Amino acid sequence: MVSAKVRLTNSMGLHLRPAQLFIREVTPYGCDVTITYNGRVINAKSIMNLLSACIKQGSEIEIKCNGENEEECLKAALALIESGLGE
Amino acid sequence: MLYGVGASAGIGIGKILCIQEQNLDYTAVEYQGAKAESARLKAAADAFCEITERMAQDVRERIGQKESEILMGQVMMLQDPLVTEQMEEMIAAGSCAEAALDTICQGYIELFSNLDDELMQQRAADIQDMRTRMLQLLLHAQSIDLTLAPKGTVVAAKDLTPSMTVGLKKENISAIVTQVGGKTSHAAILARALEIPAVLGVANLFEQIENGQTAIIDGGKGEVLVCPDEKTLGEYTKQQQEQWRQKELLFIYRDKQTQDADGRSYDLYANIGSVSEAQAALENGAEGIGLFRTEFLFMNRSSAPTEQEQFETYTAVSRIMQGKEVIIRTLDVGGDKEIAYLNMPKEQNPFLGWRAIRYCLEQTDVFKTQLRALLRASAVNGNVKIMLPLVTDVQEVRAAKALLEQCKQELKAQGIPYDEDISVGVMMETPAAALIADLLAKEADFFSIGTNDLTQYTMAADRGNAKIKGLYSTFHPAVLRSISHIIKAAKREGIPVGMCGEAAADPLLIPLLLAFGLDEFSVSVSSVLQTRKWISGWTQRQTEQIEREAMAFSTANEVEEYLMKHSVR
Known part of the structure; x- marks a missing residue:
């Protein structure tokens, strides 16, 4: 299992478009991906889970990847968030 | 008439197609x-x-x-x-x-x-x-397919779902009416993006309409008229065509420069009376603000606005105009504009009385508050100019400038920034000012001709009095000579000269104004594009001929008749 903390910088938080981008990015790696936000653990491959968490701009989240290609997956997820999630 | 939220402006006329919720019982x-x-x-x-x-x-x-x-x-x-x-x-x-x-x-x-x-x-x-x-x-149920809707369809639905967007084509869908939704709903945003008129949130919609009925949707007002009579239909059709024409103008002329047919450039500005109008001016392609009336700041309240309040308003307009010139007229009270807390006495002849610059030069506390606010606003973008209304005497300009100088010194002492070179212009709207235009031009940084008052004072005719309506005419040789004289005096002193009255947008007068040498046309926001179009049609040779011929007539009627024949095509 690998994990890292990161701050969400895009302007609207994790709304529909960034959530779609995030799921498309991490799904192909095969490992389980979770996001810990405000003490809640979210299945980061589920759009329903990700959206209903209402992750706001500027909040800190922890991404955990567990399983196949976990390191590559975490790296890709962090790079996407740091690039502003398509904004 | 049904009422809802006007969510996307414009008039749409067509036949209603009700999209009812299906029975999806399993x-x-x-x-x-x-x-x-x-x-x-x-x-x-x-x-x-x-x-x-x-x-x-x-x-x-x-x-x-x-x-x-x-x-x-x-x-x-x-x-x-x-x-x-x-x-x-x-x-x-x-x-x-x-x-x-x-x-x-x-x-x-x-x-x-x-x-x-x-x-x-x-x-x-x-x-x-x-x-x-x-x-x-x-359930193998029929899905709603708006792509099959015929031309002239008014879609009536409980709400606009994302999948309905596929069928929303401007060519076929004249308007949208829904039972739920507000100005910021998805349906509203979509309708505006597609430029389809929409009224949302109409209560009990489906109890009041039927499939196939003719309906008029006014998306600006939020009104729905079902089964209108012939006359109403005709009126709205006319309004709709006018809107389309405006849109077309917007499309063609909004981002164009203001030039005549020879390629000579002019400044085309807008007259505004509030901050929100500045935004509309910019969107309609105005290149600046030629007249910002400040009276609205003083009206409908019980005491004068503070310096900070005024500063914020002037700055807001200056910001909206993104560095484009903003000419702000100082308080023009009196006449027909009464403000209770300013304690102006009732007068026999308010239009010839203690008003505008005359009032301000005596009530220096009110005037200086405004001047300080204007100076402070001028530091933000450097695009603010001051215009003095109802000037009749050079001394008034000097006195106003002396007060401005005092304000500058005060601000300097307080370390508050302002534009040291702020321009001070004169609104040319009295016969006296017209006759001493050469003298005023030596003191003022610019002129702006206010044709409404100039016509009224030159003709000694109240424009609100129906009995003498015929006398109030900007086509009168006296008024036209005044305008020509003012422009030529400005040219001789090398200061820019504009016009901020209704005449600047009059197609009959535009060729004359071009021939006189007017630099700047300031018109109402809704006339900006049309004025740009009219200016673009004239060559210098044509306008000079019109000037020669029109200025040779003796009466307002003769001039107007001539211009009707030769100015409009």
Whole structure:
């Protein structure tokens, strides 16, 4: 299992478009991906889970990847968030 | 007449197409075993994804990325591993595919509707749309296909779902009416993006309309007229055509420079009376503000606005205009504009009385507050100019400038920034000012001709008095000579000269004004583009000929008749 903390910088938080981008990015790696936000653990491959968490701009989240290609997956997820999630 | 929220401006006329909610009852569906139900669900889901991806593709090309992503979001929601797992669990436990889908979707609709985040609440509508369309597929029910709607359709629906956007084509859909939704709803944003007139949130909509009825939708006012009579229909059709014409002008002339047919450039500004009008001016292609009336700041209140309040208003307009010139007229009270707390005495002849600059030069506390606010605002973008109304005497300009100088010294002592070179101009609107234009031009940094008052004072005719309506005419040789004289005096002193009265947008007068050498035309926001078009039609040779011939007539009627024949084509 690998994990890292990161701050969400895009302007609207994790709304529909960034959530779609995030799921498309991490799904192909095969490992389980979770996001810990405000003490809640979210299945980061589920759009329903990700959206209903209402992750706001500027909040800190922890991404955990567990399983196949976990390191590559975490790296890709962090790079996407740091690039502003398509904004 | 039905009333709702005017969500997308414009007039739409057409025949109503009611989109009612379908009966998607599945209680009669029999459970055929987990394997069969699961297979049915999967087949429907595959079809759903294929159809929706096609829709998203079409919407991306026609409307935009954002709308397309909303549809792709539905695909992702249906393919969500958790959602799939939950539905499969229900099917395994004995639910048919429809029940599994419906129950799980309803759960998520409730979850999202109750989130404390407006953006996320909107996702409930996406899940609702997905649920309806999946049930249609599972039950082999007819889906709503707006792509087949004939030209001139007024869509009437409970709400506009994301999947309906596919069929919304401006060519066929004249207007949209819904029972729910407000100015910021998805339907409103979409209607505005597509420029389809829309009235949303009409209560009990379907009890008041029927399929096939003719309806007029006024998306600006939020009104729906069902089965209008011939006369009303004619009036709205005319209004609609005028709006289309304006739009066309907007399209052609908004980003063009203001030039005559020879390529000579002019400044085309707008007259405004509030901050919100500045935004409209910019959107309508105005190159600056030629007259910002400041009276509104002083009206409908019980005491004068503070320096800070005024500073914020002037700065707001200056910011909106993005560095383009903003000419602000100092307080023009008196005459027909009464303000109770300023304690102006009742006068026999208010139009010839203690008003405008005359008042300000005596009530120096009021005037200096405004001047300080103007000076402070001038530091922000460096695009603010001051204009003095109703000047009749050089001494008035000197006195105003002396007060301005005092204000500058005070600000300097306080370390507050201002534009040291702020321009001070004179509004040319009295016969006295016209006759001493050469003298005023030596003191002023610019002129702006106010034709409404100039005409009224030159002709000694109240423009509100019907009995002498005929005398109030800007075509009168006395008024035209005054205008010509003012412009020539400005030219001789090398200062710019503009016009901020209604005459600047009069197609009959534009060739004359061009020939006189006017530099700047300041017109109402709605006339900017039309004026740009009119200016673009004239060559110098043509306007000089019109000047020669028109100025040779003796009466206002003769001039007007001549210009009617030669100015408009």
